[in-house]
Amino acid sequence: MQAWLKVLNLAILASTIQIATPIIYAALGSVMSERGGVINIGIEGIMLLSCFAAVVGSYFWGPWAGVLLAMAVGGLLGLLHAYLSVTVKANQIISATAINIVAVGLPNLLVPAIWPGHHAVSPVVPRLADVRLPIIADLPVIGPVLGRQNPLAYLALLLVPVLDFLLFKTRFGLRLRAVGEHPRAADTVGISVTRMRYIGVIVGGVLAGIGGAFLSIGYQSQYSAAMTGGRGFMGMAAMIFGNWRPFGALLACLLFGFADAFQAAAQSASILPVSPRLLLSLPYILTLIALAGLVGKTVGPAADGKPYEKG
Amino acid sequence: MTTRSRARRAVGSSTSVQLLLSMAAVVFALLAGALVLVVTGQSPREAYGALWQGAFGSRRSIGETLLSTTPLIFGGLAVTVAFRCGLFNMGVEGQIAMGGLGAAWAGYWIRGLPACVHLPLALLIGTACGTAWGSIAGYLKARLNMHEVITTIMLNYIAFNIAGWAVSVGGPMKDAGQLPASPIILQTAKLPRILPGSRLHAGILIALVFVAIIWYLLFYSRLGYAIRAVGLSPTAAEYGGIRIARHIMLTMAISGSLGGLAGAVEVLGVHYRLFEAFSPGYGWDAIAVALLGMLHPMGVLLSALLFGALRSGSTLMQTVAGVSRDMILVISALVIFFIALTRSFAGTHGVSPGGKDSAGVAEGS
Numbered sequence: 001m002q003a004w005l006k007v008l009n010l011a012i013l014a015s016t017i018q019i020a021t022p023i024i025y026a027a028l029g030s031v032m033s034e035r036g037g038v039i040n041i042g043i044e045g046i047m048l049l050s051c052f053a054a055v056v057g058s059y060f061w062g063p064w065a066g067v068l069l070a071m072a073v074g075g076l077l078g079l080l081h082a083y084l085s086v087t088v089k090a091n092q093i094i095s096a097t098a099i100n101i102v103a104v105g106l107p108n109l110l111v112p113a114i115w116p117g118h119h120a121v122s123p124v125v126p127r128l129a130d131v132r133l134p135i136i137a138d139l140p141v142i143g144p145v146l147g148r149q150n151p152l153a154y155l156a157l158l159l160v161p162v163l164d165f166l167l168f169k170t171r172f173g174l175r176l177r178a179v180g181e182h183p184r185a186a187d188t189v190g191i192s193v194t195r196m197r198y199i200g201v202i203v204g205g206v207l208a209g210i211g212g213a214f215l216s217i218g219y220q221s222q223y224s225a226a227m228t229g230g231r232g233f234m235g236m237a238a239m240i241f242g243n244w245r246p247f248g249a250l251l252a253c254l255l256f257g258f259a260d261a262f263q264a265a266a267q268s269a270s271i272l273p274v275s276p277r278l279l280l281s282l283p284y285i286l287t288l289i290a291l292a293g294l295v296g297k298t299v300g301p302a303a304d305g306k307p308y309e310k311g
Numbered sequence: 312m313t314t315r316s317r318a319r320r321a322v323g324s325s326t327s328v329q330l331l332l333s334m335a336a337v338v339f340a341l342l343a344g345a346l347v348l349v350v351t352g353q354s355p356r357e358a359y360g361a362l363w364q365g366a367f368g369s370r371r372s373i374g375e376t377l378l379s380t381t382p383l384i385f386g387g388l389a390v391t392v393a394f395r396c397g398l399f400n401m402g403v404e405g406q407i408a409m410g411g412l413g414a415a416w417a418g419y420w421i422r423g424l425p426a427c428v429h430l431p432l433a434l435l436i437g438t439a440c441g442t443a444w445g446s447i448a449g450y451l452k453a454r455l456n457m458h459e460v461i462t463t464i465m466l467n468y469i470a471f472n473i474a475g476w477a478v479s480v481g482g483p484m485k486d487a488g489q490l491p492a493s494p495i496i497l498q499t500a501k502l503p504r505i506l507p508g509s510r511l512h513a514g515i516l517i518a519l520v521f522v523a524i525i526w527y528l529l530f531y532s533r534l535g536y537a538i539r540a541v542g543l544s545p546t547a548a549e550y551g552g553i554r555i556a557r558h559i560m561l562t563m564a565i566s567g568s569l570g571g572l573a574g575a576v577e578v579l580g581v582h583y584r585l586f587e588a589f590s591p592g593y594g595w596d597a598i599a600v601a602l603l604g605m606l607h608p609m610g611v612l613l614s615a616l617l618f619g620a621l622r623s624g625s626t627l628m629q630t631v632a633g634v635s636r637d638m639i640l641v642i643s644a645l646v647i648f649f650i651a652l653t654r655s656f657a658g659t660h661g662v663s664p665g666g667k668d669s670a671g672v673a674e675g676s
Contacts, residue, residue: 041460090651093399093460094602098647101595105640106347112635113351119635233464240458277476284465284472291457 010144012261017145017153018219020257022047022228024156025211026235027242027249028163029204033078034244035167036200037180037193038085039305042096043208044232045103046077050212052107055223056114058125067128067152067213074209075202082201086194089307104226111223120225127221128152128213152214157250159207164246176200180301183308193308208232230284237287243298252290259286329605332653336603337617340645347641348634358632365627366620372627374509378581380619382407382590384518385573386597387604387611388525389445389566393459394606395529396562397542402448402463404594405470406441406570407577412474413440414575415585416484418496429499434517434575441571442564444470449563453556459563467594475587484585492586502580512580519612521569526608528565538562570594591622592640599643602650618643 026043033040040046050070058066077099084095111118130150137147167173178186179196187193215231216223234256235249242248260283267276345355366376386403393400414437421429448466451457477484477493484493502512529535540548541558549555573593582589596618603617604610618639625636 084648084651088652094647095651097399097401097598098644098651101598101640101647102644104592104595105635105637105644108635108637109347109351109641112633113353230464230468233461237461237465240461275476275479275481277479277482278472281469281472284468288451288457288462288465291461292451292455 008262010141012258012265013145014149015261015264016254016257017149017157018257019260020253021150021153021156022211022215022219022231023235023238023253023256024160024250025207025214026232027238027253028156028159028235028246029074029207029211030236030239031163031167031204031242031244031246031249032176032207033201033204034239034304035180035301036176036197037183037301037303037306037308038082038197038201039092040078040081040096040201040204041093041233041236042077042081042099043204043235044228044230045096045100046074046081046205046208047212047215047232048100048103048226048228049077049106050074050209051216051227052110052122052212052223053209054213054217055122055125058127058217059114059123063126063128063217066125066217067210070209070213070216071206072209074205074207074212076205078202078205078208079198081205082198085307086197086201089309092305092307107223108225122223124222125217128218150214150218152210152218155210156214160246160250167246177301179308180303183303183306187308187310193310197308208235211235234283234287237291240298240300241290241294244300255290256283256286259283326605329654332650333603333605333610333614336646336649336653339649340642343645344638344642348638353632353634358628358634358638361628361631361634362621362624364624364631366624368627370506371509372623374506374511375623375626376616376620377506377511377515378509378619379593379622380615381512381514381518381580382573382577382593383596383600383615383618383622384515384522384612385569385576386593387600387615388521388608389569389573390597390601391604391606391608391611392525392529392538392569393562393566394601395535395542396538396558397545398452398559398562398566399460400445400448400463400563400566400570401460401598402445402466402470402567402594403570403573403597404590404592405463405467406444406567407574407590407594408467408470408474409444410437410441410571410574411578411582411585411589412477412484412574413437413571414500414578415493415496418500418579418583419494421500422497424499426499429497430502430579433496433500433579434572437575437578438568438571441574442568445563445565445567445570446560448567449560452563453559471588474585478585478587486584490586493584495584496579500579501583502576510581512576514576514580517572517576521572522608522612525569529608534558534561570597573597591636593622595640596622596643599646603646 029043050073053073054066054070057069084090085092108120115123130148132148137143175191176196179193183193238249238252241252263279263282266272348355348358365372389403390400414433417433417436448459448462451462452459476482478491486492486494502514504512537553537558540553541555545555600614600618603614621639625639628634629636
C-alpha cells in the first residue's frame with residue numbers, strides 16, 4: 001500500500017502533462033483538419049518528420065530555430081496533403097499513408113548524410129529549456145504540477161481554449177465548420193470551400209509540427225527512428241473521443257498521459273505484477289478502450305473525408 | 312461532376328491504362344528516389360547498380376528476391392481483400408508479428424509429429440493468430456464502427472509488444488541462450504528449401520496457390536461478389552440483401568489470416584525462430600504492393616516481385632553503396648503518392664456498418 005502511495009504523488013501529474021503534450025498537438029491538428037472536412041491520418045508522419053526537422057534546426061541554429069523549422073515542415077506537409085485531398089481529390093487515406101511511410105524512411109537516409117557515422121539516431125542537440133512560472137510555481141499542489149514545464153507544453157495548454165474560441169466563437173471558425181458540415185451550403189453563400197479546407201489542413205500540419213518539435217527537442221534532445229510511436233494516431237483517437245472539440249480532446253490526451261505516467265512510475269517502483277515489456281502496450285490498449293466506450297456517442301463533421309465537387 | 316474527375320474515373324476503368332500508370336509510378340518513384348540520393352550526397356548510379364546486382368546478380372540473389380517476394384504476396388493479398396470491401400488494413404505488420412509468434416510456438420513446442428502433419432499445423436496456427444488479430448479490428452468496425460485505420464495501427468503496436476515480451480528475459484517463449492529469441496523450431500516444422508544455393512523455400516509455392524485462391528474468391532465466388540458489393544456501395548449492397556457487418560468481419564478475418572500466413576512463412580521458412588521485429592516492414596510494403604497491383608491478385612503477384620527485388624537488393628545497396636535499406640520505404644511511399652495522384656478510387660473511400668456510404672461517392676456527382 002505504501003509503495004502505491006509513493007507512486008501516486010504530484011510528480012506523476014507533472015509527467016502526465018509532458019506525456020500528453022505531443023498527443024494534444026496531434027489532436028488539435030486533427031481537429032482543425034477534420035472540422036474543415038479533411039481527414040489527415042498523415043499527422044503521425046508529419047510529426048515524425050517534424051521531430052527530425054526540429055533536431056536539424058536546433059543543431060545548426062538553436063532550439064527555437066528548430067521549432068520554426070518543424071512548423072515550416074509541418075505546414076508544407078499539410079499543404080501537400082491539402083493539395084492531394086482538396087485539389088486533386090485523391091483518396092485521403094492513401095495519400096496520407098504515403099506521408100506516414102516516407103516519414104519513417106527519409107530521416108534514416110538523412111541522418112547519416114548530415115551527421116556522418118550516425119545511423120537512425122542523431123547526435124544530442126540543444127533542447128528547449130523548461131521555464132518556471134514565477135507565482136504559480138510557489139502555489140501548493142498546482143506548483144509542482146504546472147510550475148515548471150516546457151514552453152511548448154504551456155503553449156499546448158494555451159492553444160486549447162484559443163482554438164476552441166476560434167472554432168466556435170469567430171467568423172473564421174463558423175466558416176471552417178461550415179465547409180466541414182455542409183460544403184454545398186457554404187459554397188452557396190460564397191465561402192470558398194477550397195480555401196477554408198487548405199487553411200484547416202495547413203494549420204493542422206503546423207500544430208503537428210510543433211508537437212514533433214516538443215517530442216524531439218523539448219521532451220528529448222535527439223532524433224531516433226520512429227520516435228513518435230503512434231502518438232499521431234493517438235491524437236486522432238483523442239479527437240474522436242473528444243467529439244471533435246479541443247477541450248474534449250484535451251481530456252482524452254490527459255487520460256492517455258496519466259495512464260502512461262502511472263505505468264512508468266509503477267514500473268520504476270516495481271510494484272506491478274505484470275512484465276514491464278507487456279505494459280508498454282497499455283497506452284494503445286487504452287486508446288482502443290476509450291474509443292470502444294464511445295459507441296454512437298460522438299459524431300464527426302458530416303462531410304468529413306468527402307471531397308467536394310462544385311456542381 | 313467536373314471534367315477532371317470524369318477523366319480520372321474514365322482512366323480508372325481501363326486495365327491497360329492502369330497498367331501503364333503502374334509502370335509510370337515505378338519509373339517516377341525510382342527517378343524521385345534518385346533525386347533523394349543526390350540530395351543526400353550519394354551516387355544513384357552506384358546505389359541502383361548495387362540494388363540490381365543484389366536483386367538479380369546471381370542465382371543466390373534471385374533466390375533472395377523470390378524469398379522476399381513471398382511475404383509480400385501474402386501481405387499484398389491481405390491489403391487487397393480488405394480494400395475490395397472498402398477497408399484499409401494498416402495492420403498487416405502486426406498480423407505478421409502475431410502469425411510469426413504462433414508459427415514459432417507451434418514449431419518448437421509441439422513435438423513427435425511427422426513433417427507432413429507438423430508443418431501444416433504450424434502454418435495453420437500461425438495463420439489462426441493472424442485471423443484472430445485481424446478479426447479484432449473487424450469486430451470493432453462492424454459492431455462499434457471504430458475506424459479500422461486507428462484500430463489496426465493500435466493493434467500493430469500491441470502485437471509488437473506482445474512478440475517482444477514473449478522472447479524477452481522472463482518471457483514465455485524465451486530461449487535459454489543469450490539472444491532475445493525463441494527456441495529454434497524442429498526440423499519437422501521447417502519449410503523445405505527449393506532452390507539449391509539459396510534460402511528460397513516452398514513458401515513461394517504456397518503464395519502462388521493463394522494468388523489463385525484469392526482471385527477465385529474475389530471474382531468468382533458469392534462471398535467475393537458480396538465483399539466487392541459492400542466496397543463499391545454499402546447502401547446498394549444492403550438493399551440487395553447483403554449483410555454489411557457480417558461481411559466486414561469476414562473480410563478482416565480473411566485479410567488478417569493472409570497477414571498471419573506471411574508471418575508464419577517467414578518464421579518457418581527463413582528465420583526458424585521468433586525474434587522481435589523479424590519483418591523489415593513487409594506489412595508497409597504490402598500497401599504499396601496492393602495499390603501498384605491495381606488491387607488484383609495477378610497485379611499483386613507482379614508488384615510483389617518488384618518489391619521483393621527492391622528488398623533483397625537493398626541489403627547489397629546498404630553494404631556496397633552505404634545507402635540505408637530504408638530507401639525502399641521512400642520508394643514505396645513515392646509509388647503510393649503517384650498512384651494517389653493519378654488514380655480514382657471511387658467507392659473505396661470507406662465503408663461504415665450503418666449502411667451509409669460514409670464517403671462513397673463524391674457529393675453532387
